[in-house]
Amino acid sequence: EIAELTADLFPNRALDGIKLRITAGPTREAIDPVRYISNHSSGKMGFALAAAAADAGAQVTLISGPVNLATPERVSRIDVSSAQDMYDASLADLQDCDIFIACAAVADYRPSEAVTQKIKKSADTLTLTLVRNPDIVSSVANSPQRPFTVGFAAETQDVLHYARDKLQRKKLDMIIANDVANTDIGFNSDDNRVVALWNGGEHAFDTMSKAQLSRRLIALIAEHFRTERD
Amino acid sequence: EIAELTADLFPNRALDGIKLRITAGPTREAIDPVRYISNHSSGKMGFALAAAAADAGAQVTLISGPVNLATPERVSRIDVSSAQDMYDASLADLQDCDIFIACAAVADYRPSEAVTQKIKKSADTLTLTLVRNPDIVSSVANSPQRPFTVGFAAETQDVLHYARDKLQRKKLDMIIANDVANTDIGFNSDDNRVVALWNGGEHAFDTMSKAQLSRRLIALIAEHFRTERD
Numbered sequence: 001e002i003a004e005l006t007a008d009l010f011p012n013r014a015l016d017g018i019k020l021r022i023t024a025g026p027t028r029e030a031i032d033p034v035r036y037i038s039n040h041s042s043g044k045m046g047f048a049l050a051a052a053a054a055d056a057g058a059q060v061t062l063i064s065g066p067v068n069l070a071t072p073e074r075v076s077r078i079d080v081s082s083a084q085d086m087y088d089a090s091l092a093d094l095q096d097c098d099i100f101i102a103c104a105a106v107a108d109y110r111p112s113e114a115v116t117q118k119i120k121k122s123a124d125t126l127t128l129t130l131v132r133n134p135d136i137v138s139s140v141a142n143s144p145q146r147p148f149t150v151g152f153a154a155e156t157q158d159v160l161h162y163a164r165d166k167l168q169r170k171k172l173d174m175i176i177a178n179d180v181a182n183t184d185i186g187f188n189s190d191d192n193r194v195v196a197l198w199n200g201g202e203h204a205f206d207t208m209s210k211a212q213l214s215r216r217l218i219a220l221i222a223e224h225f226r227t228e229r230d
Numbered sequence: 231e232i233a234e235l236t237a238d239l240f241p242n243r244a245l246d247g248i249k250l251r252i253t254a255g256p257t258r259e260a261i262d263p264v265r266y267i268s269n270h271s272s273g274k275m276g277f278a279l280a281a282a283a284a285d286a287g288a289q290v291t292l293i294s295g296p297v298n299l300a301t302p303e304r305v306s307r308i309d310v311s312s313a314q315d316m317y318d319a320s321l322a323d324l325q326d327c328d329i330f331i332a333c334a335a336v337a338d339y340r341p342s343e344a345v346t347q348k349i350k351k352s353a354d355t356l357t358l359t360l361v362r363n364p365d366i367v368s369s370v371a372n373s374p375q376r377p378f379t380v381g382f383a384a385e386t387q388d389v390l391h392y393a394r395d396k397l398q399r400k401k402l403d404m405i406i407a408n409d410v411a412n413t414d415i416g417f418n419s420d421d422n423r424v425v426a427l428w429n430g431g432e433h434a435f436d437t438m439s440k441a442q443l444s445r446r447l448i449a450l451i452a453e454h455f456r457t458e459r460d
Contacts (some may be wrong), residue, residue, distance in 0.1 A: 031267070033270075033386050033410065034269050034270055034335065034384060034386075034410060035267065035268070035269050035270075035337070036267070036268060036269070036270070037261070037265065037266070037267055037268075038265070038266060038267075038268055039264050039265050039266070040263075040264055040265075040266070068298045105264065107265070109356050112355070124361065124362050125342070125359060125360060125361050125362070126339050126359075126360040126361075127357060127358070127359055127360070128357070128358040128359075128360060129355060129356075129357055129358075130355060130356040130357070130358060131354065131355050131356075132353075132354050132355070154264060156263050156264075180263065180264060
């Protein structure tokens with residue numbers, strides 16, 4: 001308890017010199033010049049993690065979808081819009097990345113073709129064909145220059161079951177699961193409650209502010225990163 | 231010129247006691263609990279019009295989709311999310327509305343059914359069936375207690391042609407047209423350039439700040455409203 005309190009007050013620089021990349025926020029997939037598909041995500045959790053990682057001494061690159069948040073101090077920010085843009089920024093120069101945290105709410109699907117002129121309302125119904133976007137966190141985890149890779153799982157049911165399946169299927173080192181059916185936490189809230197899962201273990205965090213939770217998560221990630229690397 | 235300058239400095243209270251309703255921002259149409267369809271709209275133009283109308287003495291109700299903007303002084307705000315919510319708020323107690331300005335970028339279509347659980351990524355392609363949303367500005371303009379009704383037309387081509395067609399088809403009193411293919415103005419910009427069209431006339435405004443443009447537009451709307459009512 002006291003150790004946890006002091007950890008909050010005196011960051012231990014557990015990530016000194018470590019290159020860390022975080023994705024945050026939603027993506028936008030263009031239907032036409034005025035319409036798009038997106039996901040609920042304020043970006044607050046990813047931005048809080050970026051701030052906590054920078055406080056722990058990491059060189060942080062924050063790859064952010066469209067959000068209304070100020071860039072944390074000592075964090076490099078790359079703004080992107082579509083999942084493909086986020087994929088490109090995430091996979092670029094991966095040899096320069098020690099830890100990758102995929103916190104963004106990436107659109108799984110995009111319209112099969114974005115039209116360059118606004119679609120006119122003529123029909124009563126409209127059929128939109130969507131195709132899969134590249135899976136960013138899986139691509140990172142399965143790349144030759146594989147960093148320590150942490151994913152997020154926002155689920156509305158069977159949260160831990162889906163999260164552990166995703167951890168193994170995508171070959172992640174850790175996954176942070178939260179139940180987005182609970183409207184008190186997650187998404188646009190300042191608080192969050194999550195469970196961190198890894199091969200052979202898990203840790204359930206209490207509900208707390210995203211800032212505080214981020215410091216705990218960064219400490220946990222740093223610990224597992226060091227163990228895996230040693 | 232001097233008249234225009236002084237009009238900016240000394241609002242003429244042209245809408246004293248007039249009840250005015252403005253829609254602003256985008257709408258969000260749920261695909262499932264985490265995904266939605268939306269439109270590019272910062273809400274800045276609608277919020278600027280609400281502020282200008284309140285300055286001109288109107289009792290302003292601002293019906294706003296999800297935006298990151300502070301409510302202007304002396305303006306009542308109703309927050310909505312979907313086009314159906316915006317429709318309901320817009321059509322309610324329409325006898326208490328003298329002027330209606332539809333500035334929101336309403337989603338024309340919504341998914342035919344929003345699913346309550348997050349859709350799992352299984353298929354390589356996904357077909358989304360969209361159905362038409364109710365046409366808010368047309369419903370207002372064609373209602374028995376018809377207020378003076380102003381629409382907006384955001385177009386990417388043949389802007390004036392489509393705008394005049396929309397003015398007549400929807401039986402609007404005025405339409406404000408802008409070319410959203412021009413990325414310097416409109417959408418998320420602080421500036422805008424528009425053309426106001428009505429039956430038998432039009433006025434092209436220079437590019438100017440949304441605040442300044444709003445004062446000019448409110449003055450023009452007040453003038454036409456008075457003429458029509460007298």
